[in-house]
Amino acid sequence: MIILFSYLFMQAGFIAGHSVLGNIRLFGKLISTTKPFYVCETISLFGSMLFLFLVGVKIDPYMVIKTGRKTWAIAFCSCTFPVLLSIFFIFVLRRIWNPESEIYESIFFIAIFLSSGSFHVTAGFLEDLKLLNSEVGQLALSLSLLNGAVSAFWQTVITRLISADVKEHNNSVTLSTIFLLLLTIFIVFVLRPIMFWMIRKTPRGTPISEAYMVSIFLMVLGCSLIGEVFGEHYLLGPVILGLAVPDGPPLGSALVEKLETFVTTVFMPIFYFSSGVKCNISLIDGHSFAIVQPVALFSFVGRVLGTMLPSMCCNMSLVDSLSVGLITSSQGINHLLYLQSCLYFRVRNLT
Numbered sequence: 001m002i003i004l005f006s007y008l009f010m011q012a013g014f015i016a017g018h019s020v021l022g023n024i025r026l027f028g029k030l031i032s033t034t035k036p037f038y039v040c041e042t043i044s045l046f047g048s049m050l051f052l053f054l055v056g057v058k059i060d061p062y063m064v065i066k067t068g069r070k071t072w073a074i075a076f077c078s079c080t081f082p083v084l085l086s087i088f089f090i091f092v093l094r095r096i097w098n099p100e101s102e103i104y105e106s107i108f109f110i111a112i113f114l115s116s117g118s119f120h121v122t123a124g125f126l127e128d129l130k131l132l133n134s135e136v137g138q139l140a141l142s143l144s145l146l147n148g149a150v151s152a153f154w155q156t157v158i159t160r161l162i163s164a165d166v167k168e169h170n171n172s173v174t175l176s177t178i179f180l181l182l183l184t185i186f187i188v189f190v191l192r193p194i195m196f197w198m199i200r201k202t203p204r205g206t207p208i209s210e211a212y213m214v215s216i217f218l219m220v221l222g223c224s225l226i227g228e229v230f231g232e233h234y235l236l237g238p239v240i241l242g243l244a245v246p247d248g249p250p251l252g253s254a255l256v257e258k259l260e261t262f263v264t265t266v267f268m269p270i271f272y273f274s275s276g277v278k279c280n281i282s283l284i285d286g287h288s289f290a291i292v293q294p295v296a297l298f299s300f301v302g303r304v305l306g307t308m309l310p311s312m313c314c315n316m317s318l319v320d321s322l323s324v325g326l327i328t329s330s331q332g333i334n335h336l337l338y339l340q341s342c343l344y345f346r347v348r349n350l351t
Contacts, residue, residue, distance in 0.1 A: 013276020044274040047267020056242020075146035081306030082115035114299035117147025121332035
């Protein structure tokens with residue numbers, strides 16, 4: 001149901017944007033000004049920050065480490081196979097069709113983004129399909145956890161490369177990377193012990209104090225602000241902080257209980273609407289579309305095959321392995337956020 005509402009809000013924003021109603025003269029003047037959508041854009045960015053923080057809270061890093069060897073092998077194949085297949089297709093396409101096109105400069109980044117996975121999207125599909133407690137659902141969740149970790153690493157590296165390509169200053173990128181490492185150390189060795197202190201101060205069986213909840217919320221805002229001030233993306237700090245939050249009650253489960261419904265039903269629909277408004281289909285040229293779409297198709301097919309083949313080698317049935325491959329190949333908000341992050345870096349550094 002949540003996925004359906006997300007799709008509807010995205011389509012509503014698409015219709016309200018420059019692609020449809022924006023072409024009408026009177027409505028286009030309203031769209032072209034920033035004031036009508038300034039508040040909407042601010043709320044959507046704030047909601048995406050809280051959303052990714054909650055995704056980090058739900059993920060248990062120790063669960064990824066304790067995953068069995070077979071799951072690690074399947075996850076490795078599902079991550080690498082679509083990337084290799086899509087990149088191989090890019091090289092073939094570049095040899096036979098318009099090798100001097102500028103789209104090839106960024107098509108490798110696009111292929112890696114399209115080959116990435118998302119824990120939240122997979123968990124959402126499994127919840128809608130009532131498969132969370134099934135064998136297929138548990139395997140898909142484990143794979144999505146591993147894929148999400150690997151994809152986050154890839155996408156962070158790509159964001160750094162895009163930033164370096166725009167700035168053309170390696171020293172700035174090196175300092176930015178050092179700061180990211182320092183921010184991670186600060187969260188793990190300072191903020192995380194504070195959270196454990198909050199848990200120890202909370203009597204067993206009682207809900208965590210509202211003062212502690214507000215303190216966690218201020219930590220989220222502070223990590224986002226510090227990252228933005230020192231040249232990082234505003235989402236990186238909350239994501240790392242979410243992973244550092246102790247899993248389960250009383251703190252982790254309380255954060256999810258208090259924030260998830262509000263973020264999912266209020267903030268994220270605004271984010272989807274705002275993303276749809278930004279879309280302008282008239283800017284898509286046929287040549288770039290003809291190059292990107294086959295790459296996207298090969299990435300999808302490679303991800304399904306990269307999950308199916310090793311799953312079948314592990315004595316899983318064809319139907320179950322195909323189901324796991326299709327579920328883990330689904331894309332959603334995480335991909336949209338990371339693609340917008342690359343655009344964010346490019347626009348900010350060019351200005």
